[in-house]
Amino acid sequence: MERRGAMARPDTPHAATPGASSMRRLRHLxxxxxxxxxxxxxxxxxxxxxxxxxxxxxxxxHLYTSHMTGFISMLADNLVLGNMVLVLSAVGxxxxxxSGAATTAVxxxxxxxxxxxxxxxxxxxxxxxxxxxxxxxxxITLDWRTPFAVPMTxxxxxxxxxxxxxTVTKMSSSQIRTTHMxxxxxxxxxxLGKMLYWNRTGTALENQVRxxxxxxxxxxxxxxxxxxxxxxGAAGFKHxxxxxxxxLALVLLGLSLPPLWA
Numbered sequence: 689m690e691r692r693g694a695m696a697r698p699d700t701p702h703a704a705t706p707g708a709s710s711m712r713r714l715r716h717l718x719x720x721x722x723x724x725x726x727x728x729x730x731x732x733x734x735x736x737x738x739x740x741x742x743x744x745x746x747x748x749x750h751l752y753t754s755h756m757t758g759f760i761s762m763l764a765d766n767l768v769l770g771n772m773v774l775v776l777s778a779v780g781x782x783x784x785x786x787s788g789a790a791t792t793a794v795x796x797x798x799x800x801x802x803x804x805x806x807x808x809x810x811x812x813x814x815x816x817x818x819x820x821x822x823x824x825x826x827x828i829t830l831d832w833r834t835p836f837a838v839p840m841t842x843x844x845x846x847x848x849x850x851x852x853x854x855t856v857t858k859m860s861s862s863q864i865r866t867t868h869m870x871x872x873x874x875x876x877x878x879x880l881g882k883m884l885y886w887n888r889t890g891t892a893l894e895n896q897v898r899x900x901x902x903x904x905x906x907x908x909x910x911x912x913x914x915x916x917x918x919x920x921g922a923a924g925f926k927h928x929x930x931x932x933x934x935x936l937a938l939v940l941l942g943l944s945l946p947p948l949w950a
Contacts, residue, residue: 727856728906731864733943734856735910737936738849738867739917741819744925744932745845748830749838753845754853755868756785773837780836784843788850796858809947811855816940818848823933864906869914876907 742754752758763778792811799807822829822844832840853867865871883899924932 724902727860727864728909730943731856731860731866731906732909732913733939734852734866735914736917736920737940738852739914740921740924740936741845741848741933742867742921743918744921745841747922747925748826748930749842749845751781751838751842753781753785753842754849755870756782757868757870759785776835776837777842780834780838780843781846783836784846785850788847788852789854790850791847792851792854792858796855804947806944806947808855808859809944811851812940812944813948815848815851815855816937816944818844818851819933819937819940822848823930823937826930826933864910866910866914869911872907872910872914875903876911879904879907 738754742752745751745753759778759781762774763782766772766774766778791814795810795814796807799810804810822841826841829840829844834840834843836843849867853865856864856866879899882897883904885897887896921932
């Protein structure tokens, strides 16, 4: 016979406090164990971050630092034209982005081998800390000269974007990219084409062309959030300046701390 007034045990799911539940969700968002939902949510957050940093950084250094297509084209064009200053600029940004991606690979693989909860949180913490540096002393880095004919600001932003893109790429098994939209928009177009495809009457169900609705929503969301982040970043840098990056960095830091604490 059930005892009157019996309460659920503290270790049952129903007894979990809202705070503990929120902490658990945050830990899963950047933690070792990945799900499709956590990858999507984190991908959208980081796409906003990349859009904001990319657009805002352009107002500062007049270069888009979140994707490397333009820098590779700049390298090729100016090699032919003999403009070695711009060649050095492109090489510097490319090396910084590659170094950021390589740093992520080292940190994630080191953590995975030790079965740490913070496998993917570690590089995101570094992203957040470097963004804090950029937000607080970014104006100073504009005067720091480098061997690559660009200020330290360009190399710092490229390194940050390399870190971030590699982190999302590894945690989603290359399904999600956040710092450049060419692949995302291409995949969005493919799914839209499949959605608009007319299947002739009588076509067997297994042979019909159908759009993957989950992928369609994901790619549309990534492109939209990157755009919104770009608008926010441009407006923020225009009206507030470098310090606009600080809240973005604090959000990333907040997302990454629970796995580190675990």
